[in-house]
Amino acid sequence: MDEILVNQTLNQIGSQAKRAAAKLSQLDTVTKNRLLNQFAAELVTRTPTILAANQKDLRAAVDMPAKFTDRLKLTEQRIKDMAAGLRQVATLPDPIGNLDRGWTNEAGLLIEQKRVPLGVIAMIFEARPNVTVDASALTFKSGNAVILRGGKEALNSNLALANTLRYVLKQAGLDENIIQILHDTSHQTADDLMHLNRYVDVLIPRGGAGLIQAVLKNATVPVIETGAGNCHIYVDQFAEEKMAVDIVVNAKVQRPSVCNAAEKLLIHQAAAAKLLPPIAKALEAHGVELRGDQRSRAIVSSIKPAQDTDWSTEYNDLIMAVKIVDDEQAAIEHINHYSTGHSEVIITDNYQNSQTFLNQIDSACVYVNASTRFTDGFQFGFGAEIGISTQKLHARGPMGLKELTTTKYVVRGNGQIRK
Amino acid sequence: MDEILVNQTLNQIGSQAKRAAAKLSQLDTVTKNRLLNQFAAELVTRTPTILAANQKDLRAAVDMPAKFTDRLKLTEQRIKDMAAGLRQVATLPDPIGNLDRGWTNEAGLLIEQKRVPLGVIAMIFEARPNVTVDASALTFKSGNAVILRGGKEALNSNLALANTLRYVLKQAGLDENIIQILHDTSHQTADDLMHLNRYVDVLIPRGGAGLIQAVLKNATVPVIETGAGNCHIYVDQFAEEKMAVDIVVNAKVQRPSVCNAAEKLLIHQAAAAKLLPPIAKALEAHGVELRGDQRSRAIVSSIKPAQDTDWSTEYNDLIMAVKIVDDEQAAIEHINHYSTGHSEVIITDNYQNSQTFLNQIDSACVYVNASTRFTDGFQFGFGAEIGISTQKLHARGPMGLKELTTTKYVVRGNGQIRK
Structure with a gap:
């Protein structure tokens, strides 16, 4: 034809x-x-x-x-x-x-x-x-x-x-x-x-x-x-601080230009006051520009205001947008709405929350307690990679x-x- | 988008x-x-x-x-x-x-x-x-x-x-x-x-x-x-006569309106004089109109002349086009050129010819010694069928x-x- x-x-x-x-x-x-x-x-x-x-x-x-x-x-x-x-x-x-x-x-x-x-x-x-x-x-x-x-x-x-x-x-x-x-x-x-x-x-x-x-x-x-990656990390109420800092920094800064780099950070409201400051400090020490919603800016004053378009943008650069969410369900809904369906992470020590996230997130790769940077044919052990599919067929x-x-x-x- | x-x-x-x-x-x-x-x-x-x-x-x-x-x-x-x-x-x-x-x-x-x-x-x-x-x-x-x-x-x-x-x-x-x-x-x-x-x-x-x-x-x-079925049966030099007649008749007439019905019959030149007359007779007894190339019409005079378009047409009706081929390789090339990639059959008792056909035909389902009519989710044992895919992805x-x-x-x- x-x-x-x-x-x-x-x-x-x-x-x-x-x-x-x-x-x-x-x-x-x-x-x-x-x-x-x-x-x-x-x-x-x-x-x-x-x-x-x-x-x-x-x-x-x-x-x-x-x-x-x-x-x-x-x-x-x-x-x-x-x-x-x-x-x-x-x-x-x-x-x-x-x-x-x-x-x-x-x-x-x-x-x-x-x-x-x-x-x-x-x-x-x-x-x-x-x-x-x-x-x-x-x-x-x-x-x-x-x-x-x-x-x-x-x-x-x-x-x-x-x-x-x-x-x-x-x-x-x-x-x-x-x-x-x-x-x-x-x-x-x-x-x-x-x-x-x-x-x-x-x-x-x-x-x-x-x-x-x-x-x-x-x-x-x-x-x-292939290759569209607006990847999210959700830091749950039950996240361990050092693990959260290490994973967010690795996922954002290790190689910011590639599709499996993290672009968005969501934090549970009950953990934000404790966890956002050390995460933001570590990211800023690596030269990351942070853009956030009102609630995150009330906690860390150096965060610039985010625009609506930030939530759907793949920066491929040292920029990260931050949002405080009411609970895990709000995080899941935000991700399933704005994500390109590439890779998303929950950081948590709570069993039920890990299961809910793994089940309800509709992306190619869903992680508990690991960096998005592992979404890669070589890291997965395939020995090769022609690309990363973000479609379902x-x-x-x-x-x-x-x-x-x-x-x-x-x-x-x-x-x-x-x- | x-x-x-x-x-x-x-x-x-x-x-x-x-x-x-x-x-x-x-x-x-x-x-x-x-x-x-x-x-x-x-x-x-x-x-x-x-x-x-x-x-x-x-x-x-x-x-x-x-x-x-x-x-x-x-x-x-x-x-x-x-x-x-x-x-x-x-x-x-x-x-x-x-x-x-x-x-x-x-x-x-x-x-x-x-x-x-x-x-x-x-x-x-x-x-x-x-x-x-x-x-x-x-x-x-x-x-x-x-x-x-x-x-x-x-x-x-x-x-x-x-x-x-x-x-x-x-x-x-x-x-x-x-x-x-x-x-x-x-x-x-x-x-x-x-x-x-x-x-x-x-x-x-x-x-x-x-x-x-x-x-x-x-x-x-x-x-x-889904569903485009210009299906071929190739009757090899080493086909058994009764099996050839039974399979061709079943594939053509059991339900001619569906996509897994056979539309084309290719016969090896060395077997045509022996096998085409009984196959044609059985098909005509079921009301099938035959259209063929010159060599097939020289063997069975009731066969009407085929046009070029016949080779690519899915009739979904009691019509079948017939062609005499020089050898198996000619049959395979004809099929891979004209087929919609649905279902193709070789009828043969020769091991090597069966292997060659199974390996070289590029269709969703390739058969030795069986009717094309088996290409069906229920017949395959899936218990259901949403359609028959003729694409590769x-x-x-x-x-x-x-x-x-x-x-x-x-x-x-x-x-x-x-x-």
């Missing part, structure tokens, strides 16, 4: 991806792992070429902010890190071919539910060249062809990286279109990719809130929403290799017909 | 559904089962009211074809059948609260992946009032609020049925907005529902290909695509209660922070 919206080149790319995916789906694990290690070796070999391409991008980005160019910049060490990432993915268990379950039905059919690749995965991302390699590693290991559309500012770097991987595929006699990258980085082509329903099995956007919202609003291909929370697969039912009979 | 596209009434309905879903998600299994049985009892009690409402719809549909009015028509027996369906859902295991897996990570956090409801499920369906009850039963048991948008020709019937269920909810002191039905059956409102991203966790369309395609093309809320194949759920990660710590 929707071919009319899609320019011919993108249709060709889609068709090539589908053909490549069919062959890749049959490739054995040993061969896939060998190729992942060859990807790594070839990246290191081509370091000068890759850095030269990256220099072109960096020269064109000379007027961009330092934060931007830092993400764009490749170094010898960063290429080594990407190679190490590829070798690490080679060591992970391959989900393809696993049986989720199997049974014999009343008619005597043996029914097995078997893990298979999704097929063709499209990714739209910003000017971070490492995504080209990281995403290719995970989609390749899980048996999927990938269509990459990176930010235009990283095009030379992305092409140098993708061409390295494609060269290895070709040398091995495989279809190089297992990994494709769009040379055309126009908005129109990104929009067309969002409508390439005939070929794209799932589209995963990776980047800021603007990119994610644009994809959600426009795409007709299936999408996995297909995958929720950190996504590893298994989340890049689907299943099919394999049914063996001996002549059964339906009565 | 997209609130600007949505009229106020629909926003209210969505907001009510979300509130109702939060409470329903906490309801225990025993209470849900008791209510399902009370739904059943109240439906039977209200039989005269429901039939009177249905008569109104039937009088307005007097000029519609018999096939249409047959689906629209309710009888005392059909209401009893709906009640029996509700009682059957009450007997099924409740997926909510199950743990899919659990482990302790390196930091000592106990991580559990727990089954929870999706939240708010929207359904768009055609003039089949039984969907109102069947869908409400499955969404209720799996802890989800539902927003139903049925065909305008069945509005009086759907309202009478939904109001019966809502009355039972209210009598039990529960939120009646667990089950809501749109009174406004305009296309605009259906379109708005497809863009109600703020409240709708998944939209499941049920109906013909036109409805499904319209939803896929327009919706920005997550969708599960979230659910693939027959969907029961589990496919109406998602998971969340519940994480218990004792003060862990990220290093």
Whole structure:
């Protein structure tokens, strides 16, 4: 469907991806792992070429902010890190071919539910060249062809990286279109990719809130929403002071720019006078700007007034909004209303309150007495991460290799017909 | 997002559904089962009211074809059948609260992946009032609020049925907005529902290909695509004649109007001269019109010429297209190109050919030596079915209660922070 919206080149790319995916789906694990290690070796070999391409991008980005160019910049060490990432993915268990379950039905059919690749995965991302390699590693290991559309500012770097991987595929006699990258980085082509329903099995956007919202609003291909994190910590009446200070500080300041950093602090009214001052002091010592409601400002005078928009804003910065709540139920209602459904924490020593919070909070990850910063594929022990899903369909929370697969039912009979 | 596209009434309905879903998600299994049985009892009690409402719809549909009015028509027996369906859902295991897996990570956090409801499920369906009850039963048991948008020709019937269920909810002191039905059956409102991203966790369309395609093309809320079935049977060189005849006839004629009926017959060239005549004879004896390629028509002269469009058409009727293929690989390529990814069968006694077919066919259900008609939640043993997914994301194949759920990660710590 929707071919009319899609320019011919993108249709060709889609068709090539589908053909490549069919062959890749049959490739054995040993061969896939060998190729992942060859990807790594070839990246290191081509370091000068890759850095030269990256220099072109960096020269064109000379007027961009330092934060931007830092993400764009490749170094010898960063290429080594990407190679190490590829070798690490080679060591992970391959989900393809696993049986989720199997049974014999009343008619005597043996029914097995078997893990298979999704097929063709499209990714739209910003000017971070490492995504080209990281995403290719995970989609390749899980048996999927990938269509990459990176930010235009990283095009030379992305092409140098993708061409390295494609060269290895070709040398091995495989279809190089297992990994494709769009040379055309126009908005129109990104929009067309969002409508390439005939070929794209799932589209995963990776980047800021603007990119994610644009994809959600426009795409007709299936999408996995990732990375929006307006994460909350609720300090209950029965919280232990040192634990509350340590967790709130860690969740806010350890890496404020990422989606699993905490953005909001809710405190039970009965504990606020005791617990808010030491928490606020510790946060401010780390340079955190606090914005709060009237009740919190009455306790700690350095807290600035919060606006209505603060409650729904993901700062990704050293800012935290504070609110005093009447009770746990008020905290839960506030969170379920304003949260992006990523990660929420209760700090408490009360059993019943911990249970209520775990049951009633509607987010991908709900914690008792731990930092939100653990919502991460590596921290969870998956050995890899393609992103953190904040939607409910297909995958929720950190996504590893298994989340890049689907299943099919394999049914063996001996002549059964339906009565 | 997209609130600007949505009229106020629909926003209210969505907001009510979300509130109702939060409470329903906490309801225990025993209470849900008791209510399902009370739904059943109240439906039977209200039989005269429901039939009177249905008569109104039937009088307005007097000029519609018999096939249409047959689906629209309710009888005392059909209401009893709906009640029996509700009682059957009450007997099924409740997926909510199950743990899919659990482990302790390196930091000592106990991580559990727990089954929870999706939240708010929207359904768009055609003039089949039984969907109102069947869908409400499955969404209720799996802890989800539902927003139903049925065909305008069945509005009086759907309202009478939904109001019966809502009355039972209210009598039990529960939120009646667990089950809501749109009174406004305009296309605009259906379109708005497809863009109600703020409240709708998944939209499941049920109906013909036109409805499904319209939803896929327009919706920005997550969708599960159901019911498109261009199903193939490949009769291999090593097929047993009687089995081939029995399975092809059963798959084509037992219920030709449904999505798991076979639409296409592919036969290996080396077996065609022997097997096509008896298969064609048996199909024609059941009134099936055959359309074929030149090679099949050279063997059985009664076969009409097939057009290019035949290969991609789902007839849902006593029509079958026939093609002679050079070998198994040609059959697999044809199927993966033209199939809707629903159900495909190989009939063979050759081990290697059965393995190749099972591995390389990219469809929800792949069979050896059995009828496509088994692709069905009840036949699979799920005890219920909300539809058959032909997409790869979230659910693939027959969907029961589990496919109406998602998971969340519940994480218990004792003060862990990220290093």
